Amino acid sequence: MAELKLMKGNEAFGEALIREGVDGYFGYPITPQSEVIEYLMTELTHERTGMVTLQAESEIAAINMVYGAAASGKKSATSSSSPGISLKQEGISYLAGAELPCLMLNVVRGGPGLGTIQPSQADYFQATKGGGHGDYHMYVLAPASVQEMADFVEDGFDIAYKYKTPVMLLSDGVIGQMMEKVMIKEQKPRLTDQEIHEKHGDWATIGRIGGRERNIITSLYLKSDQMEEHNQKLQAKYKKMEEDDCRWEEIQTEDADYIIVAYGSSARISQKTIQLAREKGIKLGVLRPITLFPFPKKPISELANRVKGFLAVEMSAGQLVEDVRLTVNGKVKVEHFGRNGGIIPSPVEVLEAIEKLIKE
Secondary structure, eight states: OOEEEEEEHHHHHHHHHHHTTOSEEEEOOOTTSTHHHHHHHHTTHHHHHSOEEEEOSSHHHHHHHHHHHHHTTOOEEEEEOHHHHHHTHHHHHHHHHHTOOEEEEEEEBOOSTTOOSSBOOTTHHHHHSOSSSSSOOOEEEOOOSHHHHHHHHHHHHHHHHHHTOEEEEEEEHHHHHOEEEEEEOOOOOOOOHHHHHHHHTTTSOOOOGGGOOOOOOOOOOOSHHHHHHHHHHHHHHHHHHHHHOOOEEEESOTTOSEEEEOOHHHHHHHHHHHHHHHHTTOOEEEEEESEEESOOHHHHHHHHTTOSEEEEEESSSSSHHHHHHHHHTTSSEEEEEEOOTTOOOOHHHHHHHHHHHHHO
């Protein structure tokens, strides 16, 4: 049955994996997301649902275990934080190229390099522009609450299997470590091998059940024309994501003169800035991208036709702002406000940046 619990974001993600009926989680500890694997180990997932939880010998091993499980039609997941995701990039590119569904969580920490264990949003480029080699994208969801850390597990797997694609939840150390009330959904049964055969037998490597032809899963196409055809198929899939499954939230944008574009924890901070700004007579709204890929180009472009300016707020030196500028396409001014190194901006700092934008 559904339960209301007080949980950390990382714990809520772990519990949601169990309730989703996931077959296997393959991970490796790294702060600030280590609670995911710790929670799954503590909950004795195999005894509860038959789910396998395995600490691999490295992040590279973990992502290739995800590949193997996903290739057999099983629901598979992993999680890590910035440097760990970097180590997984080759495997992520393979998953995208082989069109395999899986779910990944990145609880972003400050960088570059080993950086800090404090929160950051500086992995935006890595998540939305591919990160690994080749022309590919992941579907990227940006949770802004502990509840969404749980809810986006189900949403993520729905998208992963709809498009046969890896899906990433791009979180950060704020959302991963904070505690909130969260409604955890009812337990879903894990699919049996027969049910996997019935649902995914046209592509999954599940043996020659009933004497059917074998399935071959690969991202290797040695002939250039075949590789181009495969790439065109992938690009058509990404276009379909943009058309059908782009998600965003608009907060007090109806009468706004200025718009903050922010995701995740920065969007939560910016909601308080709205209140402070409107108390001073500044009509401010927030557009929160829920999917970072596909990026909500249409609503931002429509807002650009009537507002006076945009401010991209993010915990980075400026990554999200590039997509906002490309979308606005010079119609109005787009400025950036960011903190990095693990420093979380305050609503007052964001308001000061809005006031500076207005004066310029």
